[in-house]
Amino acid sequence: MEKSDLLQQLRIDRSEPAPRVRGGGAWVAGALVALLVAGLAGGGWWWLRGAKAVEVELATAQAPTAGGSGPLAVLQATGYVTARRQATVSAQITGTLTDVLIEEGEHVDQGQVLAHLENTAQKAQLAQAEAGYKAAQAQLAQIAAQLAQSRRDVARAEELVGRKLVSKQAVELARTQVEAQSAQLESQRRQVEVAHAGVAGAQVQLDYCTVRAPFAGVIIAKAAQPGEIVSPLSAGGGFTRTGVGTIVDMDSLEVEVDVNESYINRVVAKQGTEAILDAYPDWKIPGHVIAIIPTADRGKATVKVRVALDQKDARIVPDMGVRVSFLEAASKEAQAAPVVPKGALVPAASIVQRDGKSVVFAFEGDRARLRSVTPGQAYADLRLVEGIVAGTRVVRDPPAELVDGARIAARAVSK
Structure with a gap:
């Protein structure tokens, strides 16, 4: 076949009129265009939503050690740092x-x-009391001198009466004078003591x-x-x-917590504790129970417990908020043959409820993957769970809108 014949076959015949689209066909075409636009808009919105990553804080699941992470926390309570001596x-x-x-x-x-x-009046009172004290002492010395002279006079009179040179009445008068002056001397001594007490009292007022x-x-x-x-x-x-x-007195700082009366049976004197200050959440302070106050608050249904802090530090100040974990020491059998618990330790805040189940969100690639877990024993701010392995990075405090498969970005990583 010639080349010209082939081109002739490919040529469009415009002699026949093009078929017209009736009204129904136009409606169908418009609907298809609308669906196409809506699909593109929805796909763009979905793409933008999937492209935006949610910033979260991550934590790494830890492997439990033999016997857990030390003593078990049987109870937690909140309170404040107080000063016993203030x-x-x-x-x-x-x-x-x-x-x-x-x-x-x-x-x-x-x-x-x-x-x-201002102590001007007190100083004047003290000076007056001291002057009175000195005057009383001088008067005492005068009476003592007079008494000594009277005793010498009695001795001479007794010698002269033997030689009939004085009468017996004169001797008796001399003796009476000695007795009177002796009593006067004793009275003046008491006056000196009173004056001395007055000086001490004035000194106390000045010291005030x-x-x-x-x-x-x-x-x-x-x-x-x-x-x-x-x-x-x-x-x-x-x-x-x-x-x-x-x-x-900073050495007298302790913690007072209110324990719900329903759980006060878990607390005993000298029980080990672990305190975490709100200002320093990563600092665990060992302590022990001092006493359980034997009265309940009927309004709050709580019992006050005093807890001693075994570590003293300048960072601890009165009225700080604190969370106390009351610990239960492991038994002797458990200490002799420690058992490693199954599962992994994750922050208690990373465990949330979804559809009535306990779950955590694991960080895989750049996505959040929902994992069902079975919570177990609490260890202070950690919780033992089964369903994930140690080393898994989980979302701490997952937001309510976080779903399985959502894109996430690590804001900070903490142990």
């Missing part, structure tokens, strides 16, 4: 402050001067004008300034201070 220091008398020698955060020793009060630290500690509050009036009693309305400052 005092708001005030003056013994009402007076005006002349100077205040403390500032917040300053360490003071026992007996250290904290403030002074100096405010001293009752024990060593740290100043946590400065309550008054020079020129203000302080009083041990609440008087004078808002113009009178009842304290100069507050001192805390």
